[in-house]
Amino acid sequence: MQSQTTQVVIVGGGPSGLLLSQLLHRAGIDTIVLERQTRDYVLGRIRAGVLEHGFVDLLRRAGASARMDRDGMVHHGFHIAHQGRLDRIDLAGSAKGQTVMVYGQTEVTRDLYEARDAMRGQIIHEAANVALHDLTTVRPYVTYEQQGETRRIDTKFIVGADGFHGVSRKSIPSDVLREYEKVYPFGWLGVLSQTSPAADELIYARHDRGFALCSMRNPQLSRYYIQVPLTDRVEDWSDAAFWEELKRRLPDDVARGLQTGPSIEKSIAPLRSFVAEPMRYGALFLAGDAAHIVPPTGAKGLNLAASDIHYLYDGLSDHFLRGDDTALDSYSERALARIWKAERFSWWMTNLLHRFPDMSPADLRLQQADLDYLFSSDAAQASLAENYVGLPY
Known part of the structure; x- marks a missing residue:
């Protein structure tokens, strides 16, 4: 069996795993990243594109921000249609001058790959059957299969950034792990199109027919969503049907100016809130979707992963460079405190803007009253803005 040794094994080669690897490498800490898929597959994922100011700062610290700083779109606000x-x-x-950056997750991942390549970082793709061993000992290790051969990596710590369906969270015993979940009775049908955005800033729409969102990736690439029942399939929605339904949920002047075109990508994403506690088990630390999922309302998924990486980077660099385990020992507690606040915000914004199947006339009036209050109160708008741009780490 071939074997290697490194200080930190990172399971998962998405943006959070790559970001942590890059930050640690720049601090002189050795890492190996294991990714189940190919690089092309990872770069083909279509994901969120609104970055909190804290994530933007982390990319700059990682030396991976040049293209974002050049091509990203700084947004000072957004719209709610109702x-x-x-x-x-x-x-x-409303948030003391703080803003968000609109820059696609695919582009973030590409920038991080290029940064890792420039530093000759170790990223092992198509690593099959990854398994974590001896997590509660001082000598944990990871095995995986590649080209029909089992290989081993001895390490000090393992970071599980391998998503909701990955092996990392499943490696924590069931009598240790606590899971909290709320599943929403609808999904988002998303369309990517080579069209100009509907507006200069995002539009979140609350409508009697259901929620809609007008977003963008760049001035020539737009991303749109509509709320659909969980029973719907992508095949049920032609491009023409999607554009017609989207227009119905937007104000007339926005709908009239909407540029339509063939979809480049079309998919349906279910909505759920999910948190796993604790986020540490011995030498294993969970990060990103391996530990938590939020509804996409409010764009917190990728940004929550970034805050996990911030806390992990603090803890791991303190351990290896200063012999101080204070931040590492408090990782789960610190990360979860911020995660639950983001879960609350995403839950609140989802309830504010979506049409639930069992809503009564009173529920609908209360939902509209919530919106009316929001736009009559500077304090309410400040609260929304503070959460949207990102709570402090």
């Missing part, structure tokens, strides 16, 4: 009109949330004005 009752046929648009109201704007002034992020910069």
